[in-house]
Amino acid sequence: MAENIIEIKGLWTKFGDHVVHRDIDLSVRRGEIMSLVGGSGSGKTTMLRQMLGLERPTKGEVRAFGVSLHAGDGEARRRLRNRWGMLFQEGALFSALTVFDNVALPMRELRTLDEDLIHDLVMLKLDMVGIEARHASKMPSDLSGGMIKRIALARALALEPELLFLDEPTAGLDPDRSESFVTLIKDLHRDLNLTVVMVTHDLDTLVSLSTRVAVLCDQRLEIVGTLDEVVGNPHPFIRNFFMGERGRRALEVVQAVKDVMSMT
Amino acid sequence: MANSPAQGITVPQLHIESMADGASRIELLGNWNLIALEHRVAELTSQLAAFSSNSAIQWDLRGIDIMDHAGAMVLWRAWGRQRAANLVLKPEHEMMFSHLAPAMPAPAQVPRDWLRPLVVMGQKLLGVIDHFSAVLxxxxxxxxxxxxxxxxxxxxxxxxxxxxxxxxxxxxxxxxxxxxxxxxxxxxxxxxxxxxxxxxxxxxxxxxxxxxxxxxxxxxxxxxxxxxxxxxxxxxxxxxxxxxxxxxxxxxxxxxxxxxxxxxxxxxxxxxxxxxxxxxxxxxxxxxxxxxxxxxxxxxxxxxxxxxxxxxxxxxxxxxxxxxxxxxxxxxxxxxxxxxxxxxxxxxxxxxxxxxxxxxxxxxxxxxxxxxxxxxxxx
Incomplete structure (x- = not known):
């Protein structure tokens, strides 16, 4: 179904005289996992913040679910915030609240659910991301980075969003945990019919999750396409990114898996 | 795809029919997700509660367009934290109930501690002493x-x-x-x-x-x-x-x-x-x-x-x-x-x-x- 969840048209972002994005058009389709890739300082995270309405475009428009993020109906925009969830890079859990209260907060903000139902839903969300019930009363400062990410994911999923934003989901996790986190995101994407927009520069994450990849480079959107299409692009940054030692290794694994699949 | 918003947000509904043999059949319609349920949770919960004890009821969930965990949880609670005996539903909604499987134990009541004020006072005093020694x-x-x-x-x-x-x-x-x-x-x-x-x-x-x-x-x-x-x-x-x-x-x-x-x-x-x-x-x-x-x-x-x-x-x-x-x-x-x-x-x-x-x-x-x-x- 070629329905666009997010549509960006002619986006310019400037901080003072510094141009971050120059005339960018991008759309995210329902059900896909779109990865934003680019060198450091290429405006990937700023792009994500634009999609969330945390930054204001200098020029151009960002629409999510057909609603403009900066013009028009305030009520429509408020409802929008119940339809998406965001996983911040460092988790951004409220340090003054327990794990349970962190996940319960968005549900309590609706002010229509009773406390019993919230309790059951929070426990369900924690279970879904693989956090045991005994951790629910702990404070975020007592937890490891991997657990904080999982709990932040549970909080992002608290209001049953259709759209999930991930900022560097596997940064700061050891390879084993980042592998299991990728699997978790994959499962949730399949089970909950999520659309995912992700910023990452971890190649393994990129290769194993992305439906499509968007490459930001020199203030512009260089290419949007499937992994195969992007890898074939001759742009020097992309060649460097994917055809470096690490990139080739990650791609070889994918190729090997594909070969095995085609044989069986 | 079941999750299309093209159908708009339709109101979650209960449709109750009595059948010839005295049993009832309840058909659920509309969207049973958090956005649609948001303002109707209390109302639907009380409606559903009326049927919770009756295991002869046939539940038909095939009319539901969109369902998420919140909707599944409302039903699950109405059924007394178990799967209803006679239940038909769309296959894509099946997994919404799979995570719910174990009934969660109620949190244990903490007995009241009469010495608590004394303990709190003692802790405060120790805190002050601790501050003094740290400053020293x-x-x-x-x-x-x-x-x-x-x-x-x-x-x-x-x-x-x-x-x-x-x-x-x-x-x-x-x-x-x-x-x-x-x-x-x-x-x-x-x-x-x-x-x-x-x-x-x-x-x-x-x-x-x-x-x-x-x-x-x-x-x-x-x-x-x-x-x-x-x-x-x-x-x-x-x-x-x-x-x-x-x-x-x-x-x-x-x-x-x-x-x-x-x-x-x-x-x-x-x-x-x-x-x-x-x-x-x-x-x-x-x-x-x-x-x-x-x-x-x-x-x-x-x-x-x-x-x-x-x-x-x-x-x-x-x-x-x-x-x-x-x-x-x-x-x-x-x-x-x-x-x-x-x-x-x-x-x-x-x-x-x-x-x-x-x-x-x-x-x-x-x-x-x-x-x-x-x-x-x-x-």
């Missing part, structure tokens, strides 16, 4: 550092000291001047009203001089500096703790008492008496202006009789208090700053306690000074 240890460490610096004067952190003098002293001149001037004006105006009754106009100089130089100047300055620089010191050290900067310094072999705390104490002990002097001067000018307006006392007369009315010991006493207050404010602020835990709430609590404690300490010490030096400078 900090003080000891700082003294050791000072001894170290006396032996190796080339490692005295001059830059930090001068930066702190500038921040806690020079930048505080504006606010202390404003407050000092206003207090001087008010004090002089109110005293003048009383003195006029007795015709004792000239004593305004004694009253203003003694009270400002000996008492009000040092205490006002200390309270302002405690609020301004004390909170800043606590917050700075607290954030450095949160961002692991303190740990980084320890790893590099830079003792933070030497580089962060001692310079702040020395700097406040230097800048406080200067601020006291400044506050005294401005408060006396304020009082002089007011006395001139109210009682017609000339500026020249006021200034020339000030040294006779106020023995110079009062000034030394006031400045000495300034040194002690500055040192204490820095000590208390640093102590609370080092105890901040890595979360936002602790930062707020720590900063508040630092300011409240340092002001309290300043006033207690001021009272001790008043008793110790009761024979000096007055009478």
């Amino acid at each position: 240890m900090l003080l000891g460490q700082v003294m050791l550092d000072a001894a170290f610096l006396i032996r190796k004067p080339y490692s005295i952190p001059w830059r930090e000291i001068s930066a702190n003098v500038y921040r806690t002293g020079a930048q505080a001149l504006g606010i202390t001047a404003l407050v000092g001037f206003l207090v001087g004006v008010v004090l002089s105006y109110l005293s003048a009203q009383q003195l006029k009754l007795f015709g004792a106009d000239a004593f305004i100089i004694n009253i203003l001089g003694i009270s400002v130089v000996r008492e009000l100047g040092p205490v006002l300055a200390a309270i302002l500096i405690a609020g301004r620089s004390g909170s800043a010191i606590t917050a700075q050290l607290g954030v450095m703790r949160v961002t692991q900067e303190l740990d980084a310094m320890v790893v590099m072999g830079i003792p933070h008492t030497l580089r962060l705390i001692l310079p702040k104490m020395i700097a406040l002990a230097i800048s406080m008496p200067l601020i006291v002097l400044w506050t005294n001067a401005i408060a006396l000018i304020g009082g002089m202006v007011s006395a001139n307006a109210e009682l017609g006392i000339g500026y020249i007369y006021f200034l020339s009789s000030l040294p006779d009315a106020v023995p110079v010991e009062n000034l030394w006493l006031g400045l000495g208090k300034g040194v002690v207050f500055g040192f204490l404010i820095a000590l208390v602020a640093c102590h609370f700053g080092l105890r901040i835990e890595p979360n936002t709430e602790s930062l707020g609590v720590g900063t508040t306690s630092a300011v409240v404690t340092s002001i309290t300490v300043v006033i207690i010490v001021d009272a001790i000074f008043a008793i110790l030096f009761k024979d000096i400078g007055i009478g």
Whole structure:
């Protein structure tokens, strides 16, 4: 179904005289996992913040679910915030609240659910991301980075969003945990019919999750396409990114898996 | 795809039919997701509750367009945390119930503890003792550092000291001047009203001089500096703790008492008496202006009789208090700053306690000074 969840048209972002994005058009389709890739300082995270309405475009428009993020109906925009969830890079859990209260907060903000139902839903969300019930009363400062990410994911999923934003989901996790986190995101994407927009520069994450990849480079959107299409692009940054030692290794694994699949 | 919004947000509905054999069949329609349920949870829960005990009911969930965990959870609870006996549903909704499988145990009731108030009081007391011993240890460490610096004067952190003098002293001149001037004006105006009754106009100089130089100047300055620089010191050290900067310094072999705390104490002990002097001067000018307006006392007369009315010991006493207050404010602020835990709430609590404690300490010490030096400078 070629329905666009997010549509960006002619986006310019400037901080003072510094141009971050120059005339960018991008759309995210329902059900896909779109990865934003680019060198450091290429405006990937700023792009994500634009999609969330945390930054204001200098020029151009960002629409999510057909609603403009900066013009028009305030009520429509408020409802929008119940339809998406965001996983911040460092988790951004409220340090003054327990794990349970962190996940319960968005549900309590609706002010229509009773406390019993919230309790059951929070426990369900924690279970879904693989956090045991005994951790629910702990404070975020007592937890490891991997657990904080999982709990932040549970909080992002608290209001049953259709759209999930991930900022560097596997940064700061050891390879084993980042592998299991990728699997978790994959499962949730399949089970909950999520659309995912992700910023990452971890190649393994990129290769194993992305439906499509968007490459930001020199203030512009260089290419949007499937992994195969992007890898074939001759742009020097992309060649460097994917055809470096690490990139080739990650791609070889994918190729090997594909070969095995085609044989069986 | 089932999850299309093209159908719009349709209201979740219950459709109840009675069948020929007396059993009922309940058909659920619409969207059973959080957005659609948001305002109808209570209503639907009570409707569903009416059928919860009846296991003969056939539940038909095939009419549901969109379902998420919130919707599944509402049904699950209505069924008494188990799967309804006669249930048909769309295959894509099946997995919404799969995570719900184990019925979660109710949280155990904690029995009431009658000794709790006693325990809380004991903990508070231990907390106070803990604070005292920590302050003492900090003080000891700082003294050791000072001894170290006396032996190796080339490692005295001059830059930090001068930066702190500038921040806690020079930048505080504006606010202390404003407050000092206003207090001087008010004090002089109110005293003048009383003195006029007795015709004792000239004593305004004694009253203003003694009270400002000996008492009000040092205490006002200390309270302002405690609020301004004390909170800043606590917050700075607290954030450095949160961002692991303190740990980084320890790893590099830079003792933070030497580089962060001692310079702040020395700097406040230097800048406080200067601020006291400044506050005294401005408060006396304020009082002089007011006395001139109210009682017609000339500026020249006021200034020339000030040294006779106020023995110079009062000034030394006031400045000495300034040194002690500055040192204490820095000590208390640093102590609370080092105890901040890595979360936002602790930062707020720590900063508040630092300011409240340092002001309290300043006033207690001021009272001790008043008793110790009761024979000096007055009478």
